[in-house]
Amino acid sequence: MTHDNASVKLADLLFPDTKNTPSGGDTAYYETLYPPRNLPAGAAVTRLGPSPTGFIHLGNLYTAFMNKKLADETGGIFILRIEDTDRKREVTGAVETLISSLAYFGVTFDEGVTYDADSDRISESGSYGPYYQSARRDIYRSYVRKLILEGKAYPCFLTEDEINEIRTRQEREKRTPGIYGEWAKYRNLSCEEYAKRIEAGQNYVVRFKAEAESADTIEIVDGIRGKLTMPANVMDVVLLKSDGLPTYHFAHAVDDHLMRTTHVIRGEEWLSSLPIHVALFRALGFELPIYCHSTVLMKMDDGKKRKLSKRKDPELSLEYYRSDGYHPKAILEYLLTVINSNFEEWRAENPDAPIDTFEMTTEKMSVSGILFDLEKLRDVSKEVLVKIPATELADFVIHWAAMYKNEAHGALSADRDRLARILDIGRDGDKPRKDLSHARQIFDFISYFYDEFFEIRESYPAEVSDGDVPLLLQGYIDSYEPTDDRDVWFEKIRTLATENGYAAKPKDFKKEPDRYKGHVGHVSSVIRVALVGRASSPDLYEIQRILGAEKVRSRIQAAIRSK
Ligand code: GLU
Numbered sequence: 075m076t077h078d079n080a081s082v083k084l085a086d087l088l089f090p091d092t093k094n095t096p097s098g099g100d101t102a103y104y105e106t107l108y109p110p111r112n113l114p115a116g117a118a119v120t121r122l123g124p125s126p127t128g129f130i131h132l133g134n135l136y137t138a139f140m141n142k143k144l145a146d147e148t149g150g151i152f153i154l155r156i157e158d159t160d161r162k163r164e165v166t167g168a169v170e171t172l173i174s175s176l177a178y179f180g181v182t183f184d185e186g187v188t189y190d191a192d193s194d195r196i197s198e199s200g201s202y203g204p205y206y207q208s209a210r211r212d213i214y215r216s217y218v219r220k221l222i223l224e225g226k227a228y229p230c231f232l233t234e235d236e237i238n239e240i241r242t243r244q245e246r247e248k249r250t251p252g253i254y255g256e257w258a259k260y261r262n263l264s265c266e267e268y269a270k271r272i273e274a275g276q277n278y279v280v281r282f283k284a285e286a287e288s289a290d291t292i293e294i295v296d297g298i299r300g301k302l303t304m305p306a307n308v309m310d311v312v313l314l315k316s317d318g319l320p321t322y323h324f325a326h327a328v329d330d331h332l333m334r335t336t337h338v339i340r341g342e343e344w345l346s347s348l349p350i351h352v353a354l355f356r357a358l359g360f361e362l363p364i365y366c367h368s369t370v371l372m373k374m375d376d377g378k379k380r381k382l383s384k385r386k387d388p389e390l391s392l393e394y395y396r397s398d399g400y401h402p403k404a405i406l407e408y409l410l411t412v413i414n415s416n417f418e419e420w421r422a423e424n425p426d427a428p429i430d431t432f433e434m435t436t437e438k439m440s441v442s443g444i445l446f447d448l449e450k451l452r453d454v455s456k457e458v459l460v461k462i463p464a465t466e467l468a469d470f471v472i473h474w475a476a477m478y479k480n481e482a483h484g485a486l487s488a489d490r491d492r493l494a495r496i497l498d499i500g501r502d503g504d505k506p507r508k509d510l511s512h513a514r515q516i517f518d519f520i521s522y523f524y525d526e527f528f529e530i531r532e533s534y535p536a537e538v539s540d541g542d543v544p545l546l547l548q549g550y551i552d553s554y555e556p557t558d559d560r561d562v563w564f565e566k567i568r569t570l571a572t573e574n575g576y577a578a579k580p581k582d583f584k585k586e587p588d589r590y591k592g593h594v595g596h597v598s599s600v601i602r603v604a605l606v607g608r609a610s611s612p613d614l615y616e617i618q619r620i621l622g623a624e625k626v627r628s629r630i631q632a633a634i635r636s637k
Contacts (some may be wrong), residue, residue, distance in 0.1 A: 077223045080265035087272050088229065088280070089219045095212045101220050104213055108202050108332040117150035119336045121186070123157045123326070128165030130175050131390045132382070132446070133341060133371055138181045139409055140368060141339045143434045145184065153333060154186035156206045159319045169196060175392050179402045202333045207325050214320040217328050217358060218280050218313050226285075226357045227313055229268050229278040230260045254284060258310045280314035282324075284353060292352055297337065297366035297436040307349040323350050331360040339366040339436075366436050368413075372443045382446060389448055399474040399513020401462070403429075404455035410434070411454060412444045426461070452511040460508045464498035465490070467510075471497070474513035482517060485524040495620055496520050499612045507612060522606040523620065530607040530633070535599045537576075537592030544637045546574060546600050551630045556623035560615050571597040604633035 077085075085099075092099030111119060120141035124134060145152035154173070158164055173189040176182070185200035198205050221227035232240075232253070244251045260268075261283060272278065286306035295301050313324040320328070330338060345367045355362050371382045371390075382390045389395075395405055410417045410429060415438050424431070459467060468490050475483040486493055497516070500507035510516050521527035534543050549570045558566070568578050571594040577583035583593035602614055605626065611617060618626050 078265075080269075081223050081225065084229075084265040084268050084272075085219050085222045087269055088222060089215050092212055092215050092219055095216075097212065097216055099216045099219050101216050104216065104332055108334065111151070111334045113151070114149055116148050117336075118144045118148040119151045119153070119334055120145045120339060121153035121155050121330070121333065121335050122183075123155045123329075123340075124172055125157045125160060125163060126165060126168035126172065127163050128168040128171065129384065130172050130392045131384065132392060132395075133390070134172075135176065135179055135181065135392055135405070136371065136409055136413070137339060137341060137368060138176055139179075139406065140366075140413060140434065140439075141337075142181050142183075143430075144337060144339065144436070146430065147433060150336070151184045153200070153202070153335070154183040154188075154205065155329060155333070156187050157322065157325065158206055158208045159315075159322070159325055161208070161317075161319075170194070175396070178396060179392070179405055207329065208319070210325070210329070211319060213332070214314070214325060214328055215318070218320070218324070221282070221313070221357060222280070226283050227280050228261060228263070228283055229272065230258070230281045230310070230312075231271055231276050231278050232260065233277070252309045252311075253281065254308045254310055255288075261310060277316055279312045279316050281310040282313050282354065282357070284308050284310050285357070286353065292349055294348065294352060294362075294365065297339075297364045298369075298439045299367060299441050300437075302348075304349050307353040309350065311350055313354075323347060323354060327351060327354040327358055327360060330363055331355070331358065335363050337366060338363045339368060342367050342370050366439075369440050369443050371446045373446050379443060379445065381443075389446075395512075397478045397514075399471070399478065399516070400451070400455060401459060401470060401512070403462070404451070404458040404512075407458050408451045408454040411450075412440070412446070414438045415440065455511040456508040459510045460501060460506050464494040464501065467497050467516075468494040471513050471516055475517070479514070479517060482521075482524070482527065485526060486517075492523075492620065493520075496523050499616045499620075522608070522611075523617075525625075528607060528629075530603065530636075532603055532607065532609045534603050535592065535596045535609070537596040538600055539591070540637065542574065542591070543600055544634045546570060546597055547604055547630050547634050547637075549574070550601055551627060551634075554623075554626065554630075556618075556626070563615055567598055567601070568594050601630070604630050 086093070089099055097103035111117075113119070122134075122138045122141055124130075142152045144150070156169055169187060170189050170191075173187070174191055185202065186198065186205040187196065188199055189196050204210055218227060230253070237253075240253070240257050241251055243249075244257075258281070261281075284307055286308050288305075288308050290306035290308075291303050292306045293301060293303050311323055312321050314320055326338075329335075348365060348367075351365075352362065372379045373382050373387065384390055406429060407421075410432065411421075414432075414434055416435075417432060420432050462470075471493065472483065472487045472490060475486050497510070497520070510519070522529075538546065550567070553566045553570070555562075572578050574597070575591045576597050577586075577590040577593040580593045580595050583590045598614065599609055602611055603609060605614070605621070606617060621629075
């Protein structure tokens with residue numbers, strides 16, 4: 075395409091730098107450098123484009139997971155691109171944290187920015203980079219240059235004060251805020267006039283010259299939401315900021331085109347910018363990707379649904395789940411239950427299938443706000459953990475303690491097989507116990523197995539008098555024989571109960587409450603509190619076998635002494 079001299083002069087004035095780059099400022103160079111990908115038909119190229127702000131939340135994981143799953147299912151590519159054009163918001167170490175947090179939850183990338191925790195090194199892999207937006211400055215500038223040459227963009231010299239004034243007037247007159255129509259006062263200057271101002275050193279940004287009229291609409295099919303009709307973009311949005319870096323909108327169009335992204339799966343908060351993006355893709359002559367706008371995560375608060383908030387809800391942060399020791403498998407299982415409405419049905423039919431055999435479909439995704447529910451997550455987690463072999467679970471708990479419960483790490487890791495036996499109590503048989511949900515809770519449940527964490531937390535049952543407690547405990551220890559089988563052991567407790575005025579069966583006590591002080595359950599409770607410090611626990615017989623005879627005796631004796 076030939077351009078008139080005036081616009082070439084303007085472009086040269088605006089972008090003297092791009093001339094000396096390998097592309098010479100010519101976008102055709104990039105089109106060849108990043109050719110369409112050679113992938114089988116139907117393979118999805120997806121990406122995650124986080125800003126390195128240091129806060130990684132459940133929404134990021136949720137979006138990342140959907141992108142990854144789609145790429146994996148179709149034999150495509152999942153890219154990590156760091157969107158760091160807003161240098162003010164950048165936090166050091168954010169990229170490392172981001173990559174390791176996502177990796178913890180099983181979300182890894184095929185291409186883009188990588189981080190190796192062992193060597194603490196960040197690098198990039200793939201031939202569609204650089205994958206840091208800040209390193210793509212020349213690319214963006216070449217494409218803005220192209221729009222300038224084609225008369226689709228212009229330098230705008232509005233000062234901050236002028237923009238504020240416009241905003242105030244628009245508010246007062248109840249007009250749509252933004253730079254468009256009559257407010258876009260630099261839109262139609264001649265190239266010579268632009269050049270004069272730039273040569274005079276005036277500050278500027280480059281704005282898009284919106285083509286649509288205010289009544290125009292666009293139609294677009296969203297992968298999750300179906301057909302959408304939206305007002306076309308009439309805003310002269312900023313493409314290049316005064317620091318020479320692009321805005322999110324512009325970088326998105328250029329990057330997703332050049333990285334040959336096929337599906338843009340992102341949060342609902344970007345839906346309102348879609349008309350801008352469609353206008354930019356069209357002006358640049360790029361084919362549109364398939365947009366999939368997922369829904370926001372909500373929670374119930376005081377009977378009302380509201381968006382999860384960074385300020386109010388610690389559970390929005392991914393760190394929350396790591397520090398409480400949720401197993402990544404449980405989190406992913408839960409995410410799938412909220413992502414796809416048919417997942418739970420699939421799970422019921424395929425109880426043991428790994429989740430990557432479930433086929434996620436964008437059409438089955440919710441559009442009306444996902445209710446995030448910690449209780450439900452814990453329930454899902456219990457189902458997931460019960461299927462994880464005890465030795466694996468033991469490793470997981472030990473690993474968690476190393477990071478988040480250091481004072482218990484020594485005790486837990488000293489005997490991994492014993493920990494596995496502890497975790498396995500009551501997990502076999504037709505009705506395995508499903509009460510373990512996350513490492514912090516697990517540790518709390520089992521801490522009494524470790525002397526340094528053992529404490530009497532609960533009181534003896536009210537039915538047993540203070541005087542009876544030591545008597546019963548002494549009686550128990552006198553007849554205690556570690557080799558007794560379960561029946562013999564329990565018979566001895568029954569005898570102990572009846573000899574001391576307690577009913578042999580709860581129902582006998584219920585029938586004649588005046589005849590007995592209590593029943594055998596109360597007697598067992600006394601033993602339980604002395605041994606584990608709490609009124610309820612899994613199977614006491616099993617617990618004693620793991621504790622060992624010596625510890626059983628010493629704990630009972632200590633309980634007698636303290637009465
Ligand atoms: N940088 C944007 C963010 O931080 C990415 C949005 C997108 O996926 O297009 O959310």
